Amino acid sequence: MTTRPLLFDSPFLLGFDHTRALIERAAKAAGESYPPYNVEARDDGGVRITLAVAGFAPDQLEITVEGNQLTVSGRRGEAAETGDRAFLHRGIAARGFVRAFVLADGMVVQAALLEHGLLHIDLARPEPERLVQRIPIRTAE
Numbered sequence: 001m002t003t004r005p006l007l008f009d010s011p012f013l014l015g016f017d018h019t020r021a022l023i024e025r026a027a028k029a030a031g032e033s034y035p036p037y038n039v040e041a042r043d044d045g046g047v048r049i050t051l052a053v054a055g056f057a058p059d060q061l062e063i064t065v066e067g068n069q070l071t072v073s074g075r076r077g078e079a080a081e082t083g084d085r086a087f088l089h090r091g092i093a094a095r096g097f098v099r100a101f102v103l104a105d106g107m108v109v110q111a112a113l114l115e116h117g118l119l120h121i122d123l124a125r126p127e128p129e130r131l132v133q134r135i136p137i138r139t140a141e
Helices: 017-030
Strands: 037-041 047-052 061-066 069-074 097-102 108-115 118-124
Touching: 047 069, 061 108, 069 118
Parallel strands: none
Antiparallel strands: 037 047, 047 118, 061 069, 069 097, 108 118
C-alpha cells in the first residue's frame, strides 16, 4: 500500500497530480549515484548542472528535454569498455548512464559544454509574461 502526501489531498489544491508525479520522479532520481554531479546557482539567476563524465567523448553523450524532464545519458562502445587491456585494478567506471533532472516550468537549457571530463549544462529561467485574464460572468435566464 502506498501512502500519498496529505498536502496534495487538500480540496484547495486542485489539479496538482502532475506536481505529485514530479516529486515522485525527483525522489527516484535522487537515489541514483552515477555519475556524480553538482548543481550550482549562477550569478545571472540561472542554474548550472555539472556532471563528472571523464572518459566520455561528446558523441557518446546525449542531452534531451522532454516536458519538464532533462535527461543526460552516456553510452560507451564495447571497444571502450574492454579493449585489449588487462586491468590490475579498475576503479574508473566504464558503464553507461542515464541521469534525469526535473525542471521547473519555464526553465530552458541555454548551453552544454564538455571540458576536462566535466559536462556543464547551463539552465535559465526567463521571466514569464504576466497574463491577466478577465472571465465574463453569465447570468442564468
